[in-house]
Amino acid sequence: MKMNILLVSCKKLDWMQDSKGTIPLASLYLAGSLRAAGFNPIIVDLNLHPVQEGMSIDESDFQVLQKYIHETDPLMVGFNCFVSQHFPFIMKASDHIKSYNSKVHITTGGSHPSLFPSEIIQNCPSIDSVAIGEAEEQIVAMAQALAADDTTRFSGIQALAYRVDGQVVKNPRVNYISDLDSIPQAAWDLINLEDYYADHTGWHNPKNLEIKVSIPIPTSRSCPFSCNFCACHATMGRMFRRRSPKKVVDEMEYLYKEFGMNYFGFIDDIVNLNKEHLIGICDEILARKMDIQFEPTCGLYLARVDEDIAVAMARAGCTFARLPIESGSDYMRTKIIGKKLPRENIFYAKKVLKDNGIRVSTMSIMGFPEDTPETLQETYDLLLELNADLNYVFNLIPMPGSRVFDQALEENLLLSHFDATNLWRGDVELDPVQSEQQYHLKPRNMTLDELDVFREKFNKIRIMNPELREQLFKENSIKNLPSHALKMQEGMLIQAGR
Numbered sequence: 199m200k201m202n203i204l205l206v207s208c209k210k211l212d213w214m215q216d217s218k219g220t221i222p223l224a225s226l227y228l229a230g231s232l233r234a235a236g237f238n239p240i241i242v243d244l245n246l247h248p249v250q251e252g253m254s255i256d257e258s259d260f261q262v263l264q265k266y267i268h269e270t271d272p273l274m275v276g277f278n279c280f281v282s283q284h285f286p287f288i289m290k291a292s293d294h295i296k297s298y299n300s301k302v303h304i305t306t307g308g309s310h311p312s313l314f315p316s317e318i319i320q321n322c323p324s325i326d327s328v329a330i331g332e333a334e335e336q337i338v339a340m341a342q343a344l345a346a347d348d349t350t351r352f353s354g355i356q357a358l359a360y361r362v363d364g365q366v367v368k369n370p371r372v373n374y375i376s377d378l379d380s381i382p383q384a385a386w387d388l389i390n391l392e393d394y395y396a397d398h399t400g401w402h403n404p405k406n407l408e409i410k411v412s413i414p415i416p417t418s419r420s421c422p423f424s425c426n427f428c429a430c431h432a433t434m435g436r437m438f439r440r441r442s443p444k445k446v447v448d449e450m451e452y453l454y455k456e457f458g459m460n461y462f463g464f465i466d467d468i469v470n471l472n473k474e475h476l477i478g479i480c481d482e483i484l485a486r487k488m489d490i491q492f493e494p495t496c497g498l499y500l501a502r503v504d505e506d507i508a509v510a511m512a513r514a515g516c517t518f519a520r521l522p523i524e525s526g527s528d529y530m531r532t533k534i535i536g537k538k539l540p541r542e543n544i545f546y547a548k549k550v551l552k553d554n555g556i557r558v559s560t561m562s563i564m565g566f567p568e569d570t571p572e573t574l575q576e577t578y579d580l581l582l583e584l585n586a587d588l589n590y591v592f593n594l595i596p597m598p599g600s601r602v603f604d605q606a607l608e609e610n611l612l613l614s615h616f617d618a619t620n621l622w623r624g625d626v627e628l629d630p631v632q633s634e635q636q637y638h639l640k641p642r643n644m645t646l647d648e649l650d651v652f653r654e655k656f657n658k659i660r661i662m663n664p665e666l667r668e669q670l671f672k673e674n675s676i677k678n679l680p681s682h683a684l685k686m687q688e689g690m691l692i693q694a695g696r
Contacts, residue, residue, distance in 0.1 A: 200273040203232055203341060204266055206291075207243045208277065208284040209255060220245075221394050223414050223465075224278050224308070226384035231334040234382040237273075237341050241388045242266055256287060260294045267299055273344050276329075276337065279308035282598065285624030292324035303344050307333045312432045313599045314622035315359035319366045321622065330357040331371060331433045332419065334381050374434070378419060378441040383449055391457050398461075400669075402517045402557040405491055407460045413453055414465045414495070417446045417479060421467040425524070425536050427563065429599030430467050438471055443478035447486060454488050463495040470494070470502050477507060480514035491515045497522035497561055500539055503547035512554035519551050522561045526580030527573040534568045541580075548584055557663075559588035564652060566594055566602065567611055569641040574652045578659070587663040591656035593649075596639050598626065611639050 205225040222243050229239035249258040277288045292304045307329035311318055315328040329336040336358050343351035352360050357371035398409040418440035421430055453459040470476045497520040523544055525531045531539055551558050562577055581589050596603040598621050606612045637649060661667045
């Protein structure tokens with residue numbers, strides 16, 4: 199019986215090339231579930247395979263995949279579609295695989311396929327199924343059905359799109375995984391963490407640890423809120439679920455003791471929605487006497503930041519916290535974006551974090567349809583008054599699946615060409631990291647020249663902390679400011695990795 203399953207991570211896109219690579223956490227969790235069910239998962243991270251001389255990137259990757267498939271004869275090949283722009287490669291790679299192995303089952307999952315499952319099955323004959331949203335349960339059930347040579351079992355798998363006699367079948371999701379502790383631990387031993395080591399000079403490192411890599415750790419899933427630029431609900435739904443503090447720190451301790459990992463990033467959309475949960479994690483870290491540092495990668499829920507949380511985080515080793523302000527305009531933040539965040543919460547959160555020795559950055563977005571010179575000036579003024587260590591102001595990226603994307607399509611505000619009927623193809627030019635050099639949407643009442651004026655103003659207040667500015671330029675490490683502080687829109691992230 200075939201038991202091998204390939205889990206493929208695609209190459210970094212051009213705008214990702216400054217980073218060493220992203221630990222394929224989604225694949226590691228899927229691998230953990232598959233292994234617990236008796237299968238043999240194999241991680242194929244194409245980033246670790248250099249382009250062969252005389253070949254294009256795609257040709258080289260096709261050859262790598264063909265070698266793996268020839269050597270392992272897998273039951274299934276699963277592609278993680280980390281961002282929409284990966285999907286064109288996944289289509290071509292699937293066609294290539296089917297050209298020499300028509301029997302192997304090809305599946306894909308992630309944020310992009312979860313938005314367009316029926317369209318993908320309808321238009322991509324080489325892709326046999328799409329796992330919609332979190333996929334630990336689906337991939338095990340699919341593997342069991344394929345191993346038994348009985349794909350009629352697919353009809354009983356929730357949140358799955360597939361093909362029967364040429365017709366698209368899309369099974370609805372009945373529920374999300376409510377008990378996250380029941381998910382087997384990620385199969386960390388299937389990768390060599392040294393492959394992901396990078397230069398972390400310039401990171402805030404008060405313990406002076408040797409930081410080799412920031413390990414992504416999920417402590418919860420989903421977000422119950424509804425900001426207009428976010429599409430995370432496409433993969434994780436809106437029901438907030440959390441792992442127990444013990445399970446979270448069990449995983450951290452395993453990585454700490456077995457591999458010497460000492461820096462962790464909590465990759466939750468909203469890590470401190472439940473105050474006791476985050477404090478419980480901090481208490482577990484302290485109880486186990488782990489000499490580590492960590493940070494909440496996607497930002498804190500500022501309405502729940504208080505002295506208790508700041509003290510607990512600082513004592514447990516938190517070095518850095520992000521304040522997702524989104525806009526300095528109360529009207530924009532609360533009425534348009536949908537973030538019910540009073541101004542006083544922003545200033546209080548910054549104060550208690552800084553008072554406890556935690557470095558603070560802000561994250562804001564410019565270029566919403568309703569933005570005006572006045573609303574952007576309010577953001578600029580708030581950032582000056584707040585005086586955080588770092589300020590990241592990103593040009594709005596209207597992600598498919600978000601309300602602002604639908605609004606921009608309807609009002610014809612997009613600057614790039616989008617064929618709304620073919621968004622499933624992934625041919626979208628949305629570059630999260632280079633968002634400060636390009637605009638994807640024009641506000642109704644602003645010119646692009648006016649946007650340029652504010653872009654220049656915001657860039658000048660990127661580094662507010664004089665000590666940090668001197669340190670970074672002295673060490674020539676400005677390029678190594680934490681790249682994960684660049685807030686890729688949540689809708690483009692599959693629960694794992696950055």
